[in-house]
């Protein structure tokens with residue numbers, strides 16, 4: 001059997017992510033409502049409650065930030081960073097017929113952002129956020145997804161042949177490109193590329209497909225930048241901070257590699273030949289904030305999964321606690337210290353008028 005290269009191992013991490021997301025989706029356990037995930041999972045497998053809780057919080061917090069970005073409720077124009085009201089929106093994440101009522105959403109009205117906005121998902125894997133949000137009536141002007149060519153080819157094939165996806169894209173002009181490795185539609189583009197070539201290759205490709213540096217843009221990096229060398233991820237953050245008129249950058253990744261639990265986590269990954277070069281450069285909540293602030297971003301915030309769990313409403317906490325028996329309270333607290341969500345704003349708009357629009 002040919003020896004798998006380092007990049008192949010990294011590409012394989014998407015399988016883990018999507019299986020975990022299937023398990024926490026409404027189809028299986030009812031933590032989240034996402035009818036699209038199942039189309040990407042060939043061999044479902046059961047995950048322990050600990051992992052389910054983590055996958056749920058990871059998805060829910062990034063959903064909430066995405067929703068707040070689309071709705072314009074994050075206050076991108078100000079110098080203050082909203083603390084995690086992070087979990088307070090997330091209309092999209094928590095409905096299940098078998099579960100107690102979900103929390104009342106901040107604003108459940110469907111919304112196509114009234115001002116032009118775009119979302120760029122870096123290392124999208126099989127993520128279904130574009131489809132889930134659009135099916136609920138929430139969309140940005142354009143949603144770009146980027147991953148290695150092998151990964152986008154698989155994703156493009158699943159999407160193109162499946163009515164559940166093409167109905168949501170709802171563009172008669174939807175077409176495959178680059179030998180079936182890319183997909184282009186009016187408000188959705190799946191593009192192939194290596195994030196280590198972000199400035200020289202990915203940015204020109206994005207621009208060729210309608211990417212606009214002058215409109216507010218959300219960059220999502222969900223468990224992705226951690227896999228590349230800090231010099232490469234810094235180049236992404238630098239480029240975004242220096243070239244976009246207004247941006248929100250959201251990162252989800254592992255932290256705290258040096259305590260006993262962190263060392264065990266790294267050993268387990270190493271046994272699977274997975275390395276996290278980013279964890280040594282950004283090992284803590286403070287350094288996750290500093291990765292942006294030291295590059296002149298306006299504001300940044302990082303919280304761990306314990307903080308995110310604590311920000312759930314009582315109703316939602318009760319709802320998820322009822323879904324399965326959860327005995328691993330101490331293990332959870334430890335695990336949760338090792339995963340964080342960080343987000344940062346950069347606004348380069350010159351005039352007050354321009355800022356008000358954000």
Ligand code: SAM
Nearest residue numbers: 011013014017123124125147148194195222223
């Ligand atoms: N963001 C998705 C999610 O959370 O469901 C997928 C996460 S998966 C753990 C990591 C993804 O990052 C994989 O799909 C992998 O192929 C992608 N990735 C890692 N390094 C990359 C690179 N240098 N260029 C493009 N994609 C990359």
